Structures are given as C-alpha cells and as structure tokens.
Amino acid sequence: MLGAIIGDIVGSRFEFDNHRSKDFELFAEGCFATDDSIMTLSVAKAIMETQREAADAPAADAAGLSDAEDAEEAFYPRLRANAVYWMRSIxxxxxxxxYGGRFYWWMFITDNPAPYDSFGNGAAMRVSPAGFAACSMEEAIALAKAVTEVTHNHPEGIKGAEATAVAVYMARTGRTQQEIAAHIVEHYYALDFTIDGIREDYIFNETCQHTVPQAIECFLESCSFEDAIRTAISLGGDSDTIAAITGAIAEAYYGIPNTIRAQALSYLDDRLRPIYDEWEARYGMGQRAH
Incomplete structure (x- = not known):
C-alpha cells in the first residue's frame, strides 16, 4: 500500500498545477500526504482490525455461527462498520x-454516515489494501466492495475500486502486465489509448470512469516503480489520485526502491506511521515476482 502513499505524496504538489513531463523531483517543497494517503491507511486499519476480531473469536459456534460460510457472511458487515469507524476516527x-465536499460532509457533519451514490475516484485511491490483503481474486473483489460501498455505492464507484484491487492482486501474485491488461479489458475498462496519445487533451477529472483506466494504463506502460509514478504525473489531471492508483499497482509488481521508501515514510506523522508499520509486519511481501 506504500506505493499508493508515494504516488499521493509525489502528486500532491501537482494536483492543481499539472506537470506534463517525467522530469521533476519526486519529493520537494509542497509535497504532503493528502486524503488519499490518510484514507488508504484508514482502510488498511479497518481490514486489520476486522481480521483480528475474526481471529480472536473463540470459535464460530461461540458466536452463534454454524459454519465457515456463516462466519464469512459476518465478516463483511463487520468490515463495513470498521471502515466507517476508522475512516472517520482517523x-x-x-x-x-x-477531502471532497460530499466526503467532508460524511466525515465531519452528519451523525448518520451513509453512502451517497458517488462514483468519484476516492473509491479507488484508498482501496489498495484490499488487493494486498486478499488471498484470492474473489477475496480482493469482496474486500474492495465492502470498504467502498460505505460511501461510493454507485456501480461505477464500486467498479473503479474493484478494478484497482484486482490489478494490485494480479500484480503481486506474478501476473504479467499483458495478463493484467487483458483481464481489465475483459472485465472492467477498454484500454484503447496510450498515455502519449491522450496527454495533450487530458483534463482534470475526479470520476472513476476517467481516472482509473488512465492510472492502470500508466502502470501498464511503465518499466519500473519510479517510471510508473513519473508517467502518472506526466498525464496531468488529478495527479495525486492517479499516481496513488498507479503507485499501488506498481508496488505490487515491482516493489519499491529503498531510497524512495525512506523518503516517503518521512511524511507520515506519529498517528499514521504506526498503522503502516503494523501493516508491513502483517502483510509485508518481501521480494516481488518481477
């Protein structure tokens, strides 16, 4: 999930001042961890806490659950509740x-945080922990749906989150870029463009439909983690979120160079860093397959 945080931090200074080139300093004055990073860590915390609660249950029978299927059915409502709690609490x-306007209302104003039919790319920017924690593609999809539909319950919002989580899962389990592309085209988005071909006319957009496929394509055209981030920034538009989505997939595929990892972690404060450390202790992947 650190790849998403890195993309967010690197892209933070370019969100409203696009830089349509790969030539720039990754970390510079004006960079910071935005809502993309904070919500990614919140989703990670929700997944960890839900898995801990499930593991701490003495037995399925003690909870009134007759079998593993019932236990699984109980897991996802608990995850949805924890996603709401940790996103708001953190x-x-x-x-x-x-934060965007409707999400800000959901976060701070309402006493009844309910989903609001959004297809904004906030659904995809925060979902990468689902792809890293999952033990199967089906689980990646189920985790992504659960943590997304508490806010972004529009079909296009869920689609963007699922596509991102699936791409992360496939990348970390050894699938090639060509295999990932083929799956995304078959199940989610037509990737019938190149980044060079759309860069000049690409404009700021915060919907899943017009950022998630572009972010995935940035990864598919990359040759390294750093190149993926630079390609995402060079596209322009909603730079921090596009780079966060790209960065998550790129981390799963390439891993992250130690120097970039260390620089990015310096942006996390004393509230956020322990969540990352706990996540790494539980899900750290070590050497990647590529």
Missing part, C-alpha cells in the same frame, strides 16, 4: 487534507 484529525 480522518477527522486531518480536516485540511483535501
């Missing part, structure tokens, strides 16, 4: 990190 410490 996120309310960062009121100025860049």
């Amino acid at each position: 996120g309310q410490h960062y009121p100025d990190c860049g």
Whole structure:
C-alpha cells in the first residue's frame, strides 16, 4: 500500500498545477500526504482490525455461527462498520487534507454516515489494501466492495475500486502486465489509448470512469516503480489520485526502491506511521515476482 502513499505524496504538489513531463523531483517543497494517503491507511486499519476480531473469536459456534460460510457472511458487515469507524476516527484529525465536499460532509457533519451514490475516484485511491490483503481474486473483489460501498455505492464507484484491487492482486501474485491488461479489458475498462496519445487533451477529472483506466494504463506502460509514478504525473489531471492508483499497482509488481521508501515514510506523522508499520509486519511481501 506504500506505493499508493508515494504516488499521493509525489502528486500532491501537482494536483492543481499539472506537470506534463517525467522530469521533476519526486519529493520537494509542497509535497504532503493528502486524503488519499490518510484514507488508504484508514482502510488498511479497518481490514486489520476486522481480521483480528475474526481471529480472536473463540470459535464460530461461540458466536452463534454454524459454519465457515456463516462466519464469512459476518465478516463483511463487520468490515463495513470498521471502515466507517476508522475512516472517520482517523480522518477527522486531518480536516485540511483535501477531502471532497460530499466526503467532508460524511466525515465531519452528519451523525448518520451513509453512502451517497458517488462514483468519484476516492473509491479507488484508498482501496489498495484490499488487493494486498486478499488471498484470492474473489477475496480482493469482496474486500474492495465492502470498504467502498460505505460511501461510493454507485456501480461505477464500486467498479473503479474493484478494478484497482484486482490489478494490485494480479500484480503481486506474478501476473504479467499483458495478463493484467487483458483481464481489465475483459472485465472492467477498454484500454484503447496510450498515455502519449491522450496527454495533450487530458483534463482534470475526479470520476472513476476517467481516472482509473488512465492510472492502470500508466502502470501498464511503465518499466519500473519510479517510471510508473513519473508517467502518472506526466498525464496531468488529478495527479495525486492517479499516481496513488498507479503507485499501488506498481508496488505490487515491482516493489519499491529503498531510497524512495525512506523518503516517503518521512511524511507520515506519529498517528499514521504506526498503522503502516503494523501493516508491513502483517502483510509485508518481501521480494516481488518481477
């Protein structure tokens, strides 16, 4: 999931001042961890806490669950509740990190945080932990849907989150870029463009439909983790979120160079860093397949 955080931090200074080139300093004045990073870590915390709660249950029978299928059915409602709790609990410490208007209302104003039929790319920017934690593609999809539909319950929002989580899962389990592309085209988006071909006319857009396929394509055209991030920034548009989505997939595929990892972690404060450390202790992947 650090790849998403790196993409977010690198892209933060370019979100409203696009840089349509690969030539720039990755970390510079003006970079910071935006809502993309904070919500990614919140989703990670929700997944960890839900898995811990499930593991801590003495036995399925003690919870009134007759079999593993019943236990699984109980897991996802618990995950949805934990996603709401941790996104709000952590996120309310960062009121100025860049939340969108409706999400800000969901985060701070309402006493009844309910989904609001969104297909914004906030669905995809935060979902990468689902792809890293899953033990199967089906689980990646189920985890992604559960943590997304608490806010972004529009079909296009769920589609964007699922496509991102699936791409992460496939990348970390040894699938090639060609295999990932073929699966995304078959099940989610037509990737009938190149980044060079759309860069000049690409404009700022915050919907899943017009950012998730572009972010996936940035990864598919890359040759390294750093190149993936630079390609995502060079596209322009909603730079931090596009780079966050690209970065998550690129991490799963390439891993992250140690120097970039260390620089990015320096942006996490004392509330966020322990969540990352806990995640790494549980899900750290070591050497990648590519």
